[in-house]
Amino acid sequence: MTTTRIDPRRHHAVLFDLDGVLTDTASVHAAAWQRLFDRYLADRPPSPLEDHRAFTAADYRQHVDGKPRVDGVLDFLRSRGIRLPRGASSDPAGRETGHGLGRLKDRYFHDALETGGVAVFDDAVALVESLRRHDIHTAVISGSRNCALVLDRAGIADLFDVRVDGVLAEELHLPGKPDPAVFLEAARRLDTPPSRCVVVEDAQSGVHAARSGGFALVLGVARAGPPSRLLDAGADTVVATLADVAVAESDELLLSEVPDALTHWADIADRLRGRRPVLLLDFEGTLAPIRQDPSRVTLPLRTRVVLQLLARHCPVVISSGRDLRDLRRRVRVARAWYAGSHGFELLAPGGEPIAHHAAETALPDLGEAERLLAIEVGSVPGVLVDRTRFALAVHYRNARPAEVDQVISVVRRIGDERLTLRVAYGRRVVELLPNTYWNKGRALRWLMDEAGLTHSAVTPVFAGDDRTDEDAFHEIHDDGIGIVVLGGEHGGRLTWAHYRVDGPRSLCTLLTHVTSLLRGSTTGRLP
Structure with a gap:
């Protein structure tokens, strides 16, 4: 069978559903639900408007699996013509409300755990351990309030950087699946955009949630039953076992392995000689130090002088999430190009702003x-x-x-x-x-196209400091030079950049060398 690969170059985090993916507690949950509903339906007075047949595996998959327990109670009973009030979280177990019956189901689940324990899928543990060896973050997602207990009983709690479960979802008022809120919260806590996250799910509601949340890869696990149900729900691919999933080898480097640009300036100079460089430079954290108060971010005077000299000899594009007026006011380099609002608008020297139509x-x-x-x-x-x-x-x-x-x-x-x-x-x-497909790599190419800077003799040089800049580093990896600007803790982050500098001041020194090269000097110093 073809192996599905998680690529560290594009996937920086993997979010795992718990029941049925990591642990075999889905069957325990299903048994607890069946015990709850079969007893409730048997004890309820007959009604021609209600269906009191026994709870089935199909009922579990369609109405309960992957949802918060109160939603599962109400959705299943509604499918049988029974409408109960939602009730309050303080309702006692057994009261005829969503919360009351949900609490009773929880009691049945605890009884089953005490009797049978927690079974862990070995293929899932092997995959999670492999991801962590490759410095890919991991999170566990569950609508259950018992998630922490299950992880502890299974002995795998320490394999995950983040846990988003039913307790946290209730505290934050997050809607349950098929809403993507719980997945988005996990991505946020991992400081990773959904476009860089993989979701691993075995429930249709979870697949729907991940697909609507804009995640990079939605991986379905069909340990039992046809894979079509997950493919139809929106999964990119479906496997029968997580043994069929592997981490791809990456051409990226750890930040600590990336060569220092100043030490290797001679190599950079060789790549630029005889070429026309286009400098694309991020603003905050790259040219200017980050401040606690964003309104106090300023461009250092020495850096402004270097950029003014550079702009006389090659195109210089300065980009920021700030709008054009604010960016120009803070930079004040007359001959530069400006890309504001995350690259959605571009201003040429002496020209009119160009906005991205979408x-x-x-x-x-x-x-x-x-x-x-x-x-x-x-x-x-x-x-x-x-x-x-x-x-x-x-x-x-x-x-x-x-x-x-x-x-x-x-x-x-x-x-x-x-x-x-x-x-x-x-x-x-x-x-x-x-809400358009846009990242810094696409913005970079759009800016170069709009500026007419796509000639074969052009060498793009991009400098950025954030994980979101990796799209731009990846975009120019084969035909340009990427400079990652360090500033703070980066952990085991991988990067597509070719070289690194230690902060905005060191980048300014590197740009000084580029200026001297373009002016025909070999000293690397400004007059």
Whole structure:
């Protein structure tokens, strides 16, 4: 059978469903549900409007599997013509409410765990351990409030960086599957965008959730039953066992393995001689140091002088999530190109702004989202709502930790309610952006096309500091030079960059060398 590969170059995290994927507790849950419903239906007075037949495996898959327990209770009974109130979380076990019957099911589940323990799928454990050896983050997802107990009984709790379960979902008011909220929360806690995450699921509701959440790869596990049910739900591929999934070998390097650009300047100079370089430079964290207060970010004077000299000899494109007016005001390099709003708008030297057409359709919804966020989170201490033309950023770097989850939940809810918007995550910031397939790699090529910088003699040189810059490093890996700017802890992160520098100051020194090379000097010094 063909092996499905998880690629560290594109996949930075894997989110695993618990029941039926990692542990064989799906059968324990199914037995507890059957015990609950069979007894309840048998004891309920007959009615011509209700179906009291026994609970089946098909009922479990269609109405219960992968959902929060209260939703499972109400959805199944509704399918049988029975409508009960949702009730309150304080309802005692057995009360005829969603919470009351859910609590009784929980009791049956605990009884089964005490009797039979927890069986773990060896193929799943082997895959998780392989992912962690390749520095790929892992998370476990479950609608069950018993997730922590199951992981502890199974002895695998330490294999996961993040756990999002029924307890946390209730605290954060996250809707259950098929809504993608629990997966998105796990991705956020891993500081990894959904476009870089794999979801591993065995339930149709989970596959639906992952597909609607925009995750990079939705991997179905059909340990029993036809794979078609998961493929029809939206899985990219389905395997019968996780032994058929492997981690691909990557051409990327750990940051610690990437050569220092200043030490290897002679190699860079050899690659640039006789070529026309195009410098594409990120702003915050790359040219300018990151500040706690985004409004206080400024371009160092020495860097501005170097960029002004560079812009006389080659195209210089400075990019940022900020809008064009703000970016130009902070940079003030006359001959540079400016790419604002995450590359959705471009300004040539002395020209008129060029906007990405698909992004303009999102402007009305961005305006309404800005109004709502100002009302709902604008007054939260330490939270800054920052609107640019094509982006709405909510910074929470200075917010109290207890406030952060609620702020992010509000932003996500407002974004999810508008089809033209999508939610993106960065360093202590959550953003609403136009809902179009867009990343820094695509933005880079669009900018070069619009600027007429696609000649075969052109060598793109891109410098960036964030994990989101990896799309751009990957885009130019074969025909350009990528410079990753270090600034803080990066752990075991992999990168497509060819060289590294230790912060914005070292990048400025490297740009000084480039300036000297373009002016025909070999000293690497500015006059």
